[in-house]
Amino acid sequence: MAAHSQFALLKTRRFLPLFVTQAMSAFNDNVFRYALSILFITTLGKEQGGFLNTISAALFILPFFLFSAFAGQLADKFDKAFVARRVRFAEIFIVALSAYSLFSGHVHLQQFCVFLAGCQAAFFGPIKYGILPQHLNKDELLGGNGMVEMATFIAILLGTIFGSIVINTEGGHTWVAAMMIGIGVVSYFTALQIPPAPSAQPDLKLNWNIFGETWNVIKLARRKPEVFQSILGVSWFWFLGVVFVTQIPLFTFDSLKGSETAASLIFALFSIGIAVGSVFCNKLLGGKVSVRFVPIAAFLMSVFMVELYFAAGSTQRALGDAIASGAVPTTTTASGDKVMGLGAMLGHWQAWRVLFDLAAIAFLAGLYVVPLFAVMQSRTAYYLRARIVGANNIINAIFMIVATVLSGALLAAGLSARGLFLTLGIANFIAALYVVRILPHEALAGIARSLFRLLYRVEVKGLENLTARGRRSLIVANHTSFLDGPLLSAFLPERAGFAINTQMAKRWWVKPAFALFDLCPIDPANAMALRSLVDMMRRGRRVVIFPEGRITVTGGLMKIYEGPAAVAQMARGHVIPVRIDGAHLTPFSRLAGKLPTVLFPKITITFMPPIQWKAPENLKGAALREYQAEHLYDVMTDSQFKTAPINETLWQSLLDARKLFGGNSRILEDIQRTPITYNRIILGGFLLGRKIASLTPGEKNVGVLLPNATATAVTIFAVQASGRVPAMLNFSTGAVNMAAACMAAEVRTILTSRKFIEAGEMEADLKLLAERCRIVFLEDLREKVTSGDKIKALIDKTFPVATLKAMGAAQDPNSPAVILFTSGSEGVPKGVVLSHRNINSNRLQAAARIAFTPEDLVFNALPVFHAFGLTGGLMLPLLSGIYTFMYPSPLHYKIIPEMCYDTGATVIFGTDTFLSGYAKNAHPYDFYRMRLVVAGAERLRPETREIWMNRFGLRILEGYGATECSPVVSVNTPMHYRAGSVGRLLDGMDYRLEEVPGIEGGGRLHVKGPNVMLGYLRADNPGVLEAPPGGWYDTGDIVSVDERRFITILGRAKRFCKIGGEMVSLNAIETKLLELYPDQAHAVVAVPDKKKGEQLVMFTTLAAADRKEIATGLKKLGLAELMIPKTIFSLESLPILGSGKVDYVTINRMARERVPE
Secondary structure (H helix, E strand, O other), X not given: OOXXXXXXXXXXXXXXXXXXHHHHHHHHHHHHHHHHHHHHHHHHOHHHHHHHHHHHHHHHHHHHHHHHHHHHHHHHXXXXXXXXXXXXXXXXXXXXXXXXXXXXXXXXXXHXXXXXXXXXXXXXXXXXXXXXXHHOOHHHHHHHHHHHHHHHHHHHHHHHHHHHHHOOOOOHHHHHHHHHHHHHHHHHHHHHOOOOOOOOOOOOOOOOOHHHHHHHHHHHHHHOHHHHHHHHHHHHHHHHHHHHHHHHHHHHXXXXXXXXXXXXXXXXXXXXXXXXXXXXXXXXXXXXXXXXXXXXXXXXXHHHHHHHHHHHHHHHHHHHHHHHHOOOOEEEOOOOOEEEOHHHHHOOHHHHXXXXXXXXXXXXXXXXXXXXXXXXXXXXXXXXXXXXXXXXXXXXHHHHHHHHXXXXXXXXXXXXXXXXXXXXXXXXXXXXXXXXXXXXXXHHHHHHHHHHHHXXXXXXXXHXXXXXXXOOEEEEEOOOEOOHHXXXXXXOOOOOXXXXXXXXXXXXXXXXXXXXXEEEEEOOOOHHHHHXXXXXXXXXXXXXXXXXXXXXXXXXOXXXXXXXXXXXXXXXXXXXXXXXXXXXXXXXXXXEOXXXXXXXXXXXXXXXXXXXXXXXXXXXXXXXXXXXXXHHHHHHHHHHHHOOOOOOOHHHHHHHHHHHHOOOOEEEEEOOOOOEEHHHHHHHHHHHHHHHHHHOOOOOEEEEEOOOOHHHHHHHHHHHHOOXXXXXXXXXXXXXXXXXXXXXXXXXXXXXXXXXXXXXXXHHHHHHHHOOOEEEEHHHHHHOOOHHHHHHHHHHHHOHHHHHHHHOOOOOOOOEEEEEEOOOOOOOOOEEEXXXXXXXXXXXXXXXXXXXXXXXXXXXXXXXXXXXXXXXXXXXXXXXXXEEEEOOOOOOOOHXXXXXXHHOOOEEEEOHHHHHHHHHHOOOOOOOOOOEEEEOOOOOOHHHXXXXXXXXXXXXXXXXXXXXXXXXXXXXXXXXXXOOOOOEEOOOOEEEEEOOOOOOOOEEEEEEOOOOOOEEEEOOEEEEEEOOHHHOEEEEEEEEEOOOOEEEEEEEHHHEEEEOOEEEEHHHHHHHHHXXXXXXXXXXXXXXXXXXXXXXXXXXXXXOOOHHHHHHHHHHOOOOHHHOXXXXXXXXXXXXXXXXXXXXXXXXXXXXXXXXX
């Protein structure tokens, strides 16, 4: 209903017949009662007629006391539509008898007919409010109630006007009688159109003791506090309504000096005001059942009642003076008082003030009562609903009787009508305080929401997920600050229970919250403490819990307790993950000094789709607890990634980082030891970008031939700012491969540095590249920068978004961001096109699993022409506010440990080859600040793992990836680590295993996810993008994946061979060789063999390698004869690529050259 008008319900059969039937019934009741009221006064006199009218009012209310409980039983036991038809059928006879009584003039018969009218109303009440939740969706319930209230008050208004005016006209009795009978008949036929509403409790045994049942239904209503509180709120509405409606004539006469016509106008205004407020309520609440505006409406009603007192006093004096002076025409009443007509009254602005106050009171009354009706219906068990409505009618009747008696007593004591309204305003203020006390969440939530939206621009997403699977839900949220609980309490649509640590609950400043919120202290060390949360969920309450058990001190997820998962499982409920972003930047977090503090950052709350929680049945004890904790951790990291800003360009992410961490924050440094800031990167990016744009008209891709340096980072962003895509050339592969790369990517211009070319002695390589491409040196561009260029760049830096758009920079995150090239370890390098979304996804996938913070310092020696160095070593820290030191070569095994010591590095990325080299040459204290060592690109050897642990006390986190995946696919983390594996598959990734003949327990890995490349560029088909089929990338690796998504590499598909019909893993042989000779490097390849299909050839750094000795050692380690290399060659060193991987292309060529087929 939030998206559609509630008036659309009038087009549906499930609502329209009930709507019309209820309106006609209310109309008929009031036609007869007010016609009779006028008859009594005109025929019997004011005194006797007034007495009979009081008796009539009592007789109409009496059936609500007597029969509401029994009527509720009938509506719960039988089909409500069936009961409605019977009640409406009975109404035909009641109105016929009432019509006859008008002609007969028999007072007792007339009074009896009033009693019968009350009876049919009492029996219809539980039906009309009980049937709405059966026929309407939950988001339609509020609007449906508003429409019913609107119809009721409009019908009351029309019935009152028709009955009181027509009865004294010529033939009035006939007109009233005909109207009543006609409406009664039509009402019956509309009731026939009400769709079936099956019995809620067909086995209910009827209790014929009406007094006993009356008490029973009241006790039923009291069982659920929020339902009983809603009933009391509705009853107070009727208390107010009775006083206002009955005293409007007196008020009009005393305070407004108005005639009966004026009183009718005010009555009409009051009725219409309630009707409008009832309908507007649905729009205000967006169709959601909530009482959050009820306390506000109640307080404002009191404000306007007090204002009405003063407005009426001013009006009384002004209009009294006008009458006394003869300035307005008047008429004289039977009592001799002078009153003015409607037109004369409206000619005074003071009267309009009074009318506005009355309209505001009525409008607010509609806002006040409709949500209470909806809450009463929605939070009552379906099989009790009609009886609870009956209880509501009983208590309503009590309140109306009390209101009538009290108002009569006060008036008899000499209180004026406006004084009575003032008294009512004060009483209503006290009642509003009571509403706030019994509904503190609703009262404070509205205020808190307004404040949070004002201060933090809070945005709530996915709120519809809360109601997707019912109310038995466990809401789990990340815990970033002390604001998290109040934020959720304010923006949850209804009250929920909050789990709180017992130690926190004992603090003095927390204790007042117990009076306002449903806090449930939980001792994490006591397993039975969770039972209260389970019971709460089973009762249909939502429960909020922070699974970390504490506010994060890292900025990422901390230890996850299994308790919340156990609660969801025991309660057979579902879990709704919630992600709170932005609150960690406030002073209320525990990250001061680690992240920049922002007084009022934007906060986003995202409710994720519900998850049904069910652990495998065979898990018990510790295994079950471990599963619950790890599965819940996955849910939390998945929600973190899904709410992360992956749909941004890298430039947009850079600008976001500048805004968050400050433009003058130092962020990058290289061996020149001159740190640069975000502002410097952005300024340099625009300055250089404009130069690149002018040099490369019509070009799409620009080659970048640079080492790890701050200038390289600036150049990458400059190329992107120019609207081009940087193609990162791998200079370790030689000129031929670089030329092939330029051909594949259609690169016509290469950006490089003269100083770099000279230091790397790459003049010959550059000469070959220059045959096809134009070479542009950054030093030359720097010399051409003018003062005007610098001024323009400063302006660009000030208005970066507009500048990027004007320069033609990519705006679509799915557009190419960079072109990398495969390492060529097993073939010709290919261009891999990665989008902005690919790179942002991968860095955020990694950040969701490993807690990187701005307190870290990343030492990146991996070249940025490789995905590992680009995404992990540059983009991840740069766009996350983490200081990064860029070192030009990973091969300086002695220098790099010293540089880590000097810079105080805490994070380092590397391959097995590089990490092994650093460990062997480092002083034990060189890595004293290091906390994260992440390995990838090649298999991590056990001895490398051991030396890092033994010498430095550091556990290497091995990961796995491919350039095509930006690159990370899986990684071990401090919390989820399994030796021998390459970690768990990242969030947002799917996988499938393709069966490989001869391989058991594994298969060929295919992956899909937001980090998988846009496609390949090949030298034999330049410029043509080859997208992965269906978004799936074939890794070519043979792996096994367990139930926790840990991946274990068995080998590459190309690293298997078939000897004598048996599949043999070359990686498995290399692993055993490393066990046999751990201090040497080994590589095994296969070459064709005429007898057995293929034969094994081994290359090793072991001097004078003896095949017999090697064969004996391998057999002792469990290898079969067919897995023993047939031919062995000793080398001084194995050929490796710039990435640190073994160069199998070269080794295969050497094997084919040395071993004849």
